[in-house]
Amino acid sequence: MKTLNPGSTIGILGGGQLGRMMSIAAAQLGYKCHIYCPDQDNPAEQVSEKATHASYEDFDALEKFAQEVDVVTYEFENIPVITVEALELKTAVFPSSRVLKISQDRLSEKNFLNEIGIATAPYADVSNLNKAKKVLEKISYPAVLKTRRFGYDGKGQAIVKSRKDVERAWKKLASDNIIIEGFIDFDMEISVLAVRGQDGEIKCFEPVENQHKNHILDLSIAPARISGDLRAAAIKEASKIIENIDYVGVLTVEFFISKSEPKLRVNEIAPRVHNSGHWTIEACPASQFEQHIRAICGLPLGDVKFTGQARMTNLIGNDILKLTDLLKEVDASVHHYGKSEIKAGRKMGHVTRLKLHEC
Numbered sequence: 539m540k541t542l543n544p545g546s547t548i549g550i551l552g553g554g555q556l557g558r559m560m561s562i563a564a565a566q567l568g569y570k571c572h573i574y575c576p577d578q579d580n581p582a583e584q585v586s587e588k589a590t591h592a593s594y595e596d597f598d599a600l601e602k603f604a605q606e607v608d609v610v611t612y613e614f615e616n617i618p619v620i621t622v623e624a625l626e627l628k629t630a631v632f633p634s635s636r637v638l639k640i641s642q643d644r645l646s647e648k649n650f651l652n653e654i655g656i657a658t659a660p661y662a663d664v665s666n667l668n669k670a671k672k673v674l675e676k677i678s679y680p681a682v683l684k685t686r687r688f689g690y691d692g693k694g695q696a697i698v699k700s701r702k703d704v705e706r707a708w709k710k711l712a713s714d715n716i717i718i719e720g721f722i723d724f725d726m727e728i729s730v731l732a733v734r735g736q737d738g739e740i741k742c743f744e745p746v747e748n749q750h751k752n753h754i755l756d757l758s759i760a761p762a763r764i765s766g767d768l769r770a771a772a773i774k775e776a777s778k779i780i781e782n783i784d785y786v787g788v789l790t791v792e793f794f795i796s797k798s799e800p801k802l803r804v805n806e807i808a809p810r811v812h813n814s815g816h817w818t819i820e821a822c823p824a825s826q827f828e829q830h831i832r833a834i835c836g837l838p839l840g841d842v843k844f845t846g847q848a849r850m851t852n853l854i855g856n857d858i859l860k861l862t863d864l865l866k867e868v869d870a871s872v873h874h875y876g877k878s879e880i881k882a883g884r885k886m887g888h889v890t891r892l893k894l895h896e897c
């Protein structure tokens with residue numbers, strides 16, 4: 539375990555809002571951040587000490603970046619594994635390339651989860667349309683076809699309701715690396731944000747309930763409105779996952795909850811801080827971003843306790859135009875990500891509203 543002193547520099551791969559909020563949390567603890575991102579004018583570098591603009595496969599630029607930072611982390615999971623492997627030869631990187639590799643591929647992610655006894659949707663690997671048709675003969679409809687890699691916010695997936703939908707779905711995904719999942723008729727989606735320190739200590743935030751619009755997270759409610767038993771089971775599963783991949787930092791585990799057995803199934807894991815954890819900024823003694831910085835810098839983890847109710851609403855596209863009205867609300871904590879251009883479906887900011895129970 540190596541503790542980095544305040545004044546050290548954290549390298550962050552990716553320049554989005556998650557990197558921005560990580561950099562703000564790092565500054566609070568006295569660290570500097572250096573953003574590595576191909577795009578100019580990104581939300582993270584606006585609040586960071588330094589930025590490198592280069593491709594993720596520019597190995598000269600990566601080497602120079604590694605020399606200038608004391609530890610590296612990432613804020614999104616679609617970074618090439620080879621980039622993280624190259625950086626690992628030069629400096630400490632958390633989470634590791636092994637974890638990134640598992641979580642980038644829905645097949646290896648599900649294999650890993652099932653191997654450690656965590657339930658997922660039933661699934662099958664299919665590499666061509668004929669194989670897909672054969673698998674679909676054996677499982678019941680509806681089913682979900684998903685690309686193994688680079689899917690997010692519902693992109694890279696298609697629902698197949700009957701046999702005649704298969705060809706259309708296959709064409710839509712335009713890939714030969716597909717998995718088929720059984721459709722889970724879930725009642726609720728929740729996530730658990732777990733954090734593991736370099737000394738192996740694990741903490742989990744309260745499970746949070748997530749509601750989506752157009753496949754994009756719209757509202758998170760913490761704590762999730764679930765029974766004590768389900769809460770305990772979700773925390774236990776998230777802890778088991780983070781323990782079994784020798785992880786350092788914040789890991790997000792997304793679950794489906796259904797009335798049928800098993801009640802909890804993991805949909806996916808994200809090796810990073812997450813949109814469904816933004817409420818922790820105002821609600822918890824140490825936010826998800828601060829916990830991640832603490833873990834990768836070798837510091838003790840902070841407290842995750844929360845006894846009230848928090849509602850986090852994303853400001854997507856034109857929602858950001860409501861900013862002035864939101865700022866007039868006494869109980870609203872408003873975040874603007876500094877993106878200059880409004881686009882439909884683009885996450886522009888978020889607002890958290892807290893109801894705290896009196897101590």
Ligand code: AMP
Pocket residue numbers: 659682689690691692693695719720721722723724727750753805806
């Ligand atoms: P994903 O990209 O895997 O996170 O999926 C995006 C959303 O699609 C999830 O949040 C669910 O609402 C829905 N979804 C994904 N997989 C399934 C499934 N096997 N059964 C039912 N709904 C699903």
